[in-house]
Amino acid sequence: MLDTVDLHRKLDRARYERVYPELRDRLSGLQRAVFEEKIPVLLVFEGWDASGKGDTIEKLVGRIDPRGYEVHLTRAPTEEERLRPFLWRFWNRLPERGGIAIFDRSWYRRVLAERVEKAVPRRVWESAYEEINQFERVLSEAGTLIVKFFLHISKPEQRHRFEKIERSKYESWRVTRQDWKAHARYAQYRVAADEMLERTSTAWAPWTVVPSTDKRLRRVQVFETLAGAMEKALEASRASPPAEVRKKGPPRSHKGDRTILDTVDLSRKLSPARYEKELARWQGRLRELEFACYAARLPVIAAFEGWDAAGKGGAIRRLVGPLDPRGYTVIPIAAPKGDEATHHYLWRFWKRLPKAGHIAVFDRTWYGRVLVERVEGFCSEAEWRRAYHEINEFERSLTNGGTVLVKYWLQISPEVQLQRFQAREKDPARRYKITDEDWRNREKWDLYRDAVSDMITQTSTTYAPWTIVEADDKSWARVRCLRTLVEAIEQGLG
Amino acid sequence: MLDTVDLHRKLDRARYERVYPELRDRLSGLQRAVFEEKIPVLLVFEGWDASGKGDTIEKLVGRIDPRGYEVHLTRAPTEEERLRPFLWRFWNRLPERGGIAIFDRSWYRRVLAERVEKAVPRRVWESAYEEINQFERVLSEAGTLIVKFFLHISKPEQRHRFEKIERSKYESWRVTRQDWKAHARYAQYRVAADEMLERTSTAWAPWTVVPSTDKRLRRVQVFETLAGAMEKALEASRASPPAEVRKKGPPRSHKGDRTILDTVDLSRKLSPARYEKELARWQGRLRELEFACYAARLPVIAAFEGWDAAGKGGAIRRLVGPLDPRGYTVIPIAAPKGDEATHHYLWRFWKRLPKAGHIAVFDRTWYGRVLVERVEGFCSEAEWRRAYHEINEFERSLTNGGTVLVKYWLQISPEVQLQRFQAREKDPARRYKITDEDWRNREKWDLYRDAVSDMITQTSTTYAPWTIVEADDKSWARVRCLRTLVEAIEQGLG
Numbered sequence: 001m002l003d004t005v006d007l008h009r010k011l012d013r014a015r016y017e018r019v020y021p022e023l024r025d026r027l028s029g030l031q032r033a034v035f036e037e038k039i040p041v042l043l044v045f046e047g048w049d050a051s052g053k054g055d056t057i058e059k060l061v062g063r064i065d066p067r068g069y070e071v072h073l074t075r076a077p078t079e080e081e082r083l084r085p086f087l088w089r090f091w092n093r094l095p096e097r098g099g100i101a102i103f104d105r106s107w108y109r110r111v112l113a114e115r116v117e118k119a120v121p122r123r124v125w126e127s128a129y130e131e132i133n134q135f136e137r138v139l140s141e142a143g144t145l146i147v148k149f150f151l152h153i154s155k156p157e158q159r160h161r162f163e164k165i166e167r168s169k170y171e172s173w174r175v176t177r178q179d180w181k182a183h184a185r186y187a188q189y190r191v192a193a194d195e196m197l198e199r200t201s202t203a204w205a206p207w208t209v210v211p212s213t214d215k216r217l218r219r220v221q222v223f224e225t226l227a228g229a230m231e232k233a234l235e236a237s238r239a240s241p242p243a244e245v246r247k248k249g250p251p252r253s254h255k256g257d258r259t260i261l262d263t264v265d266l267s268r269k270l271s272p273a274r275y276e277k278e279l280a281r282w283q284g285r286l287r288e289l290e291f292a293c294y295a296a297r298l299p300v301i302a303a304f305e306g307w308d309a310a311g312k313g314g315a316i317r318r319l320v321g322p323l324d325p326r327g328y329t330v331i332p333i334a335a336p337k338g339d340e341a342t343h344h345y346l347w348r349f350w351k352r353l354p355k356a357g358h359i360a361v362f363d364r365t366w367y368g369r370v371l372v373e374r375v376e377g378f379c380s381e382a383e384w385r386r387a388y389h390e391i392n393e394f395e396r397s398l399t400n401g402g403t404v405l406v407k408y409w410l411q412i413s414p415e416v417q418l419q420r421f422q423a424r425e426k427d428p429a430r431r432y433k434i435t436d437e438d439w440r441n442r443e444k445w446d447l448y449r450d451a452v453s454d455m456i457t458q459t460s461t462t463y464a465p466w467t468i469v470e471a472d473d474k475s476w477a478r479v480r481c482l483r484t485l486v487e488a489i490e491q492g493l494g
Numbered sequence: 495m496l497d498t499v500d501l502h503r504k505l506d507r508a509r510y511e512r513v514y515p516e517l518r519d520r521l522s523g524l525q526r527a528v529f530e531e532k533i534p535v536l537l538v539f540e541g542w543d544a545s546g547k548g549d550t551i552e553k554l555v556g557r558i559d560p561r562g563y564e565v566h567l568t569r570a571p572t573e574e575e576r577l578r579p580f581l582w583r584f585w586n587r588l589p590e591r592g593g594i595a596i597f598d599r600s601w602y603r604r605v606l607a608e609r610v611e612k613a614v615p616r617r618v619w620e621s622a623y624e625e626i627n628q629f630e631r632v633l634s635e636a637g638t639l640i641v642k643f644f645l646h647i648s649k650p651e652q653r654h655r656f657e658k659i660e661r662s663k664y665e666s667w668r669v670t671r672q673d674w675k676a677h678a679r680y681a682q683y684r685v686a687a688d689e690m691l692e693r694t695s696t697a698w699a700p701w702t703v704v705p706s707t708d709k710r711l712r713r714v715q716v717f718e719t720l721a722g723a724m725e726k727a728l729e730a731s732r733a734s735p736p737a738e739v740r741k742k743g744p745p746r747s748h749k750g751d752r753t754i755l756d757t758v759d760l761s762r763k764l765s766p767a768r769y770e771k772e773l774a775r776w777q778g779r780l781r782e783l784e785f786a787c788y789a790a791r792l793p794v795i796a797a798f799e800g801w802d803a804a805g806k807g808g809a810i811r812r813l814v815g816p817l818d819p820r821g822y823t824v825i826p827i828a829a830p831k832g833d834e835a836t837h838h839y840l841w842r843f844w845k846r847l848p849k850a851g852h853i854a855v856f857d858r859t860w861y862g863r864v865l866v867e868r869v870e871g872f873c874s875e876a877e878w879r880r881a882y883h884e885i886n887e888f889e890r891s892l893t894n895g896g897t898v899l900v901k902y903w904l905q906i907s908p909e910v911q912l913q914r915f916q917a918r919e920k921d922p923a924r925r926y927k928i929t930d931e932d933w934r935n936r937e938k939w940d941l942y943r944d945a946v947s948d949m950i951t952q953t954s955t956t957y958a959p960w961t962i963v964e965a966d967d968k969s970w971a972r973v974r975c976l977r978t979l980v981e982a983i984e985q986g987l988g
Contacts, residue, residue, distance in 0.1 A: 004954040009752045130624075141697075191956075198890075198955045203635075203880040209951065258503045386697040396692075457703065460498045461692045462685075 001197045002190060005152050005209050011217040020216070023223040028063040030230040031100065035068055037237050038097035040144045040343075043226070044106045046196075047151030048189075049179050050161040051212045053104050056151070056222050061102070069100040074109055076119075083297070083355040085401045086110055086128065087135055091350035094139070096342035107132055111196045116188045127400065129199045134393045140204035141386065142344050145233040147226055148205060150197060151212040155186040259453035260468070264411045269473035279475075282482035283322040289489045290327050290359065297356040298492055299403045302485055303365040306410025307448075308438045309420040310471045311478075315410065316361055318478045319485065328359035333368065345369050345379075345387075346394060353398070365407075366391060370455045375447045388458035395464040404492035405464045406485050409456060410471040414445055495691045496684060499646050499703050505711040514710070517717040522557040524724040525594065529562055531731050532591035534638045534837075537720070538600045540690075541645030542683075543673050544655040545706045547598050550645070550716050555596070564589065568599040570613075577791070577849040579895045580604055580622065581629055585844035588633070590836035601626055605690045610682050621894065623693045628887045634698035635880065636838050639727040641720055642699060644691060645706040649680040753947035754962070758905045763967035773969075776976035777816040783983045784821050784853065791850040792986055793897045796979055797859040800904025801942075802932045803914040804965045805972070809904065810855055812972040813979065822853035827862065839863050839873075839881075840888060847892070859901075860885060864949045869941045882952035889958040898986035899958045900979050903950060904965040908939055 034041060043060075045053045061069055072093050081089045087107060095101040111132070115125040136146055153161070162179065166172045182189065201207040208225045212218040270278065293300055302319065304312045320328055331352050340348045346366060354360035369391070374384040399405055412420075421442070424434040441448070460466045467484050471477035528535060537554075539547045555563055566587050575583045581601060589595040605626070609619040630640055647655070656673065660666045676683065695701040702719045706712040764772065787794055796813065798806045814822055825846050834842045840860060848854035863885070868878040893899055906914075915936070918928040935942070954960045961978045965971035 001951060001954050004754050004951045004960070006752060006754050006757050008757070194956050198886060198957075201883060201886070201952070203883040206879070206882070206952075258500055260498050260500050263500050263502070385700070388700070389695060389697045392692060392695070457495060457498045458695065458700075460495050462688050463692075466498070 001201070001207075001209055002150075002152055002194050005211050007152065007154050007157070007211050007213050009211050009217055010214040011220055013216065016216040016220065019220055020223075023220065023227065024059075024063045026227050027060070027223055027230075028065075030227055030234070031064045031068055033234055034100070034145075034230055035065070035098040037234055038342075039233055039237055040095045040097050040139075041100040041230070041233075042095070042139070042144060042146045043100060043102045044108070044146070044148040045102070045104050045151065046106065046108050046112070046149070046193075047210075047212065048153050048158055048186075049182060050158055050165065050175075051151035051153045052215055052218055053151055055215065056149075056219060057102055057104055059219055060222070060226075064100065068098070069102055070095065071102045071104060072106075074103060074105040074107075076113075080355070083357070084299075084353050085397060085403075087131060087397070088350060088353055090135075091347060094144075094343060094347055096339060098342075107135065108196055108200070111200075112189065112192050113182075115192050116182075116185055129196075131397050132200055133202055134397070136200075136202065136205040138346070138390050138393070139344060142383075143237065144344070145229060146205040147229045148207045149222055149225070150193065150207055150209045151218065152209055153212050155183070157213055158183055158186065259449065260456055261411055261449060261453055264468055264470055266411065266413055266416075266470050266472040268470040268476045270475040270479060272475070275475035275479065278479045279318065279482070282479060282486055283318070285486050286319070286482060286489075287322040287324075289486060289493070290323050292493055293359065293489060294327060294357040296493055298489070299354045299356045299401075300359040300485075300489060300492070301354060301398070301403055301405045302359065302361045302481075303367075303405065303407045304361070304363050304410070305365060305367050305371070305408065306469070306471065307412050307417055308441055309417050309424070309434075310410035310412045311474045312363055312410055314474055315408075315469075315471075315478050315481045316363055319482055320359075320361060323359065327357075328361060329354065330361045330363060333362060333364040345373075346390070349394075353403075356402075366394070367455055367459075370458075371448065371451050374451050375444055388455075391459055392461055392464075395459075395461065399463040402492075404488050406488045407464060407466050408469050408481055408484070409452065409466055410469045410477060412471045414442075416472045417442065495695075495701075495703055496644075496646055496688055499705050501646065501648050501651070501705050501707050503705050503711055504708040505714055507710065510710040510714065513714055514717075517714065517721065518553075518557045520721050521554070521717055521724075522559075524721055524728070525558045525562055527728055528594070528639075528724055529559075529592040531728055533727055533731055534589045534591050534633075535594040535724070535727075536589070536633070536638060536640045537594060537596045538602070538640070538642040539596070539598050539645065540600065540602050540606070540643070540687075541704075541706065542647050542652055542680075543676060544652055544659065544669075545645035545647045546709055546712055547645055549709060550643075550713060551596055551598055553713055554716070554720075558594065562592070563594040563596055565596045565598060566600075568597060568601075568603055574849070577851070578793075578847050579891060579897075581625060581891070582844060582847055584629075585841060588638075588837060588841055590833060601629065602690055602694070605694075606683065606686050607676075609686050610676075610679060623690075625891050626694055627696055628891070630694075630696065630699040632840070632884050632887070633838060637731065638838070639723060640699040641723045642701045643716055643719070644687065644701055644703045645712065646703055647706050649677070651707055652677055652680065753943065754950055755905055755943060755947055758962055758964055760905070760907055760910075760964050760966040762964040762970045764969040764973060766969070769969035769973065772973045773812065773976070776973060776980055777812070779980045780813070780976060780983075781816040781818075783980060783987070784817050786987055787853065787983060788821060788851040790987055792983070793848045793850045793895075794853040794979075794983060794986070795848060795856065795892070795897055795899045796853065796975075797856045797861075797899065797901045798904070799859055799861050799865070799902065800963070800965065801906050801911055802935055803911050803918070803928075804904035804906045805968045806857055806904055808968055809902075809963075809965075809972045809975045810857055813976055814853075814855060817853065821851075822855060823848065824855045824857060827856060827858040839867075840884065843888075847897075850896070860888070861949055861953075864952075865942065865945050868945050869938055882949075885953055886955055886958075889953075889955065893957040896986075898982050900982045901958060901960050902963050902975055902978070903946065903960055904963045904971060906965045908936075910966045911936065 045057060047053055057071060061071065070093075077086070077089065090107045093101055110120065110128045111125050114120045140146055162175045162183065165175050197207050197209065208221075210218050210221050304316060306312050316330060320330060329352075336345070336348065349362075349366045352360065369379065369387040370384050373379045395405055421434055421438065424430045456466050456468070469477050469480050539551060541547055551565060555565065564587075571580070571583060584601045587595055604614065604622045605619050608614045634640055656669045656677065659669050691701050691703065702715075704712050704715050798810060800806050810824060814824060830839070830842065843856075843860045846854065863873065863881040864878050867873040889899055915928055915932065918924045950960050950962070961974075963971050963974050
């Protein structure tokens with residue numbers, strides 16, 4: 001697409017001085033409106049070194065309420081970041097609703113600098129296109145406005161600018177040997193940039209290529225494009241019902257049919273003696289594997305879901321019991337609040353992905369979207385239906401990146417749940433664990449049962465299958481969880 | 495996903511006899527509503543041989559108005575079909591608005607039978623996932639309802655059914671050696687099916703896996719899923735404004751800036767003597783290449799766009815002049831009418847893709863979506879903006895499949911257009927070529943100019959770049975078109 005850009009275009013000063021101040025005021029008003037309408041905005045600036053990204057961003061934020069935006073400069077990933085999937089650091093920097101995140105270079109680094117400088121193998125940057133398109137689609141479908149600019153200058157123009165900066169007394173340090181090296185590879189970068197523009201200019205997040213030889217033209221074109229996009233997003237947001245207005249949950253299932261859950265053999269149990277022996281055996285192996293994971297830089301996720309009182313807590317304690325606490329984290333997930341509630345539902349999980357070599361144990365997970373949020377009507381039907389595919393993509397990008405992902409559904413019968421509820425109520429030490437909400441959820445058993453079966457059917461994939469754990473007997477369940485994890489890690493280590 | 499399906503589920507007869515007749519009536523009513531609401535429906539049945547696809551389809555169509563549906567049995571592609579991109583035959587079979595197309599096996603053949611039987615190399619079926627998801631997304635975004643079923647039975651159950659059919663006097667012919675071979679490869683097919691379900695169960699076209707051991711359960715589940723999906727599609731369609739209600743075209747450009755079109759050097763010309771020489775030279779080479787294309791099975795598309803009176807007709811005549819008429823087709827594109835108007839805008843172009851080894855010359859193209867339809871407001875802004883990405887995907891799937899695609903924009907100055915209009919009006923033999931509409935379009939020069947620049951910027955890709963032809967001098971333009979095609983074909987032949 002770059003060869004269609006006319007780099008000789010200019011905007012004359014008189015016109016600029018008429019148009020530009022108006023544009024800045026318009027943008028400033030739009031920023032307030034976007035803030036009030038709670039639309040998150042991602043602004044991406046890519047382009048050649050010295051093409052004017054810094055100047056554009058400076059001019060842009062000059063008129064925006066400083067509480068409304070954050071600028072992120074993207075360089076080579078840090079050690080922390082290299083130990084996670086490449087999109088992790090960008091999920092971490094997503095704006096909350098109404099906020100604007102401005103990226104001076106971005107996730108496109110992977111298919112530009114990292115590709116050309118051969119920092120990653122072809123397979124890796126090739127598959128990044130798909131992950132990037134998914135990332136942007138998922139955010140856009142949840143209402144994020146994404147505006148992407150590529151600032152374009154010619155190779156001679158870049159050389160001219162570098163030389164000018166080098167002659168300047170105070171700025172000469174800004175041009176490095178690295179910059180000159182990249183300049184020498186202009187042609188290779190251009191091939192990469194063209195392919196990037198072609199493969200990631202989607203309907204939901206199109207690129208705008210800006211001819212940047214003339215700075216007046218560049219500023220006006222960026223501001224106009226951004227203002228137009230914001231106006232359109234505002235119009236769309238106002239036309240659709242606000243996120244708070246939700247439909248009620250789905251009607252009670254009239255099927256009452258057998259589901260996958262009915263095929264679970266809940267009579268499985270372990271005798272106390274056998275339990276002690278098996279527990280010690282699998283805990284020992286897991287402890288050894290923890291070090292092996294660390295050495296091999298293998299990230300591991302154990303994700304626990306299950307009925308109330310199914311024994312998730314106890315199973316998790318046995319799982320992490322033998323482990324070195326520096327090597328794992330247990331992440332309890334409750335209803336989203338604070339920052340979590342003002343971001344995309346997957347945001348808080350991306351944020352907490354384990355480093356390579358570490359183990360993260362999620363006590364409840366991203367599946368809340370298709371369980372409690374579905375049943376209680378906290379999200380719309382379109383949203384939870386879309387979530388199956390979004391979650392499959394999320395898990396695929398984790399496992400493609402080498403993560404060992406184990407997902408447990410702890411299955412118990414309604415009778416066993418009742419016994420455990422009653423036992424908890426009788427025990428003063430454990431009474432706090434049982435609330436009115438637990439009793440209310442229990443009344444919705446059938447609705448949850450439908451949601452769980454759909455979840456297992458839709459998200460049991462070859463790369464991230466569900467393990468349905470027979471949990472009427474706690475001993476059996478705990479050993480099963482341990483053993484499944486051990487075997488998955490062993491497979492992951494190859 | 496298949497391992498989560500409980501194949502032992504059954505539906506008892508009493509319940510079936512209560513539920514099933516109601517369901518059939520409901521479906522029959524829904525089909526009429528979908529017809530009236532003009533929603534096109536794609537129904538896909540995949541699954542094991544003898545899993546009950548035929549029975550389900552038979553029961554389904556039993557209650558549908560026969561004018562409302564068409565059943566397509568998908569077998570190995572014919573010779574005609576193998577000479578085109580693999581989705582070609584399915585684009586050809588798309589229903590018009592309000593119609594239902596039922597596929598007994600479908601485009602998924604490529605990632606199932608063709609994969610397992612090694613009819614295509616890995617690279618080909620791997621990239622098919624992306625093309626399939628794009629195909630379904632493009633249709634779904636334009637309002638098509640896509641419902642996909644995978645009917646699942648176990649390997650022993652399949653064997654049991656094959657044996658039963660073989661024992662039957664009249665049906666034994668139905669089980670072939672080929673079927674038994676596929677049966678022996680059940681495990682391989684299952685891996686392929688699982689991967690297919692995972693990678694193509696999208697938010698816009700999810701799969702429903704149906705346990706098909708019990709036929710009553712199978713029928714009820716298919717009918718219920720379909721009825722639910724139709725109801726949802728009706729609701730969504732009624733909530734959004736009908737396709738006929740369009741916004742007006744975009745406001746007149748206030749930029750008036752230089753665009754890529756202003757960089758074209760319209761002074762290029764050829765002397766009569768030089769023209770004769772060059773024309774003969776390039777026509778001769780093209781003639782030779784026509785045979786080479788045929789021998790190499792190379793499909794070629796020359797796509798012409800340009801201002802009114804820019805000389806498309808003349809250029810096309812010089813292009814095809816030297817060719818054997820059995821090897822090429824000229825396809826004039828006017829406003830869509832009849833079947834064209836009741837299908838997706840890309841449909842009529844997919845239908846007319848050239849066979850491998852043949853040359854198709856489009857006189858106006860799919861770019862009408864972002865030119866006349868944009869300027870005249872025949873489609874919504876969201877639609878023409880989405881089209882850039884859709885067209886890039888379309889052309890990428892053509893060129894990935896080996897098609898040589900050359901796109902011309904014939905550029906002339908407004909002055910030259912005026913001279914040619916006036917000359918046509920004065921010439922009784924050519925007066926028919928100039929209409930009131932041409933004069934009206936001319937008044938919209940600036941709006942078209944914006945649309946053309948956007949089109950060239952957004953759809954000039956490395957795999958399908960635009961050639962902007964300087965066309966104030968017809969001789970120059972004709973030779974340029976010929977030469978560009980010759981060079982592209984030579985490159986395509988390697």
